[in-house]
Amino acid sequence: MKLSREIKTGIIVVAGIAAFLFGLSYLKSSPLFENNKTFYAIYSDVGGLKPGTQVSINGFNVGNVTDIRFKDGTGKLLVTLTVTNDFEFSKSSIAELFDTGIIGGKGLQIVPVFDDAPKAQSGDTLQSKIKPGLTELVQQKLTPLQMKVEGAVSHADSLLMNVNQILDDPTKKQLQETIVSMNQLVKSFKTSADNLNVLLENNKTQLDSSLKNVNHITSNFSKLSDSLVSADLGRTLAEFQGTVSKLNGILAKIEQGEGSLGKLHKDDALYNNLAEASRELDLLLQDFRLNPKRYVNVSVFGKKQKEYTLPEDDPAEGENPNEPKENN
Structure with missing residues (x-):
């Protein structure tokens, strides 16, 4: 069957429209069906x-x-x-x-x-x-950092200006002199260090001997500590503590007036009587030493005993043995 030119033209137009619609749908990624x-x-x-x-x-x-x-x-x-x-x-x-x-x-x-x-x-x-995209995130992170950097630069400028104001010519000269003095001090330290090295080198033998002695002393202290441990210090301390407790008990009884020492400590009359007896005994011994004839008389061939004359400086003179003594 032979198609006319008009039919062919219509078919071509319809096919073109369909192709256009499918192409537009593909480009927009929205399928028609x-x-x-x-x-x-x-x-x-x-x-x-x-x-x-x-x-x-x-x-x-x-x-x-x-x-x-x-x-x-x-x-x-x-x-x-x-x-x-x-x-x-x-x-x-x-x-x-x-x-x-x-x-x-x-x-x-x-x-x-x-x-x-x-x-x-x-x-x-x-x-x-x-x-937010990568660029926005970077900007968000960098903006505070930028502000901090700008602030630091501003502070650095202010600091440099202040330093320039402080570092005038006299101050610079003083700093230079200080640096020179520090260099000299470092040289002195170096010289002292060299001398110390020489001293250590010359006395190395003595230092080694001293260190050995220190080790020996340390060893002896270790042995001494072992001896103290083996001596049962705990029991010794316990016995000493018991002795102290007993001594405290005795002192407490004396303080309360118990026993001879307690009565002597508390009874003033007994103390005064003992003091007076001690004083009279001293006088008796002194008188016996100065005037032995008063107490010992030896007669040879029946010779009559001479009467005793009281010396002028008799320490017991003026005292009546029958009079009561006053307690001090």
């Missing part, structure tokens, strides 16, 4: 997002951005996106913008939320969020 869901998200700035950008969930492509337009007079942008029906999520899910690389470009991903909210249906408006 698939049943997709359409969602909306509102942003204050899309950062260069373009129609046809793929939409992903957990890194897997599930749709495309089909349209971007101004929502109202405030300048906010309404982004239209299509998602396949293969994956369901709640209406609380978030449509998030993110950077696709260092050199720029934006991508869009849905952060699914699985809660008790109703399932997202075609035509719903999802919550929107803009994820």
Whole structure:
């Protein structure tokens, strides 16, 4: 069957229209014969997002951005996106913008939320969020650091100005003299160190002998400590403590007036009588030494005994033995 030119022309036009529609659908990544869901998200700035950008969930492509337009007079942008029906999520899910690389470009991903909210249906408006990119994060981190660096530089400038004001010509001269004196002091220390090294080298033998003696003394102290440990110091201390306790008991009884020492300590009359008896005994011994004839008389050939004459300096003169003595 031979087709006319008009029929051929119509077939070519229809095929061209069909090819155009399929090509447009491919370029926008929105297949014509698939049943997709359409969602909306509102942003204050899309950062260069373009129609046809793929939409992903957990890194897997599930749709495309089909349209971007101004929502109202405030300048906010309404982004239209299509998602396949293969994956369901709640209406609380978030449509998030993110950077696709260092050199720029934006991508869009849905952060699914699985809660008790109703399932997202075609035509719903999802919550929107803009994820900071690498450049923004770097700027956020560098901005405080930049401020600190600027402040440090400012302080350094002020410090240098103050140092310049302090370091006038007399001060610089004094610093130079101080440095020269420090150099001389270091040289003196070096000379002293050299002399000390020579001294140590010359007396190395004596030092070694002294160290050996110290080791010997330490050894002896160790042996002494072992001897003290083996001497049962605990029992000795316990016996000493018992002796001290007994001595304390005796002193307590003396303090209370018990026993001879206690009575002597408490009875003043007994003490005074003992003192008086001691004094009279001293006088008797002194008189016996000075006047032995008063107590011993030896008669040879029956010679009559001479009467005793009391000396003028008799220490017992003027005392009547029958008179009572007053206690002191």
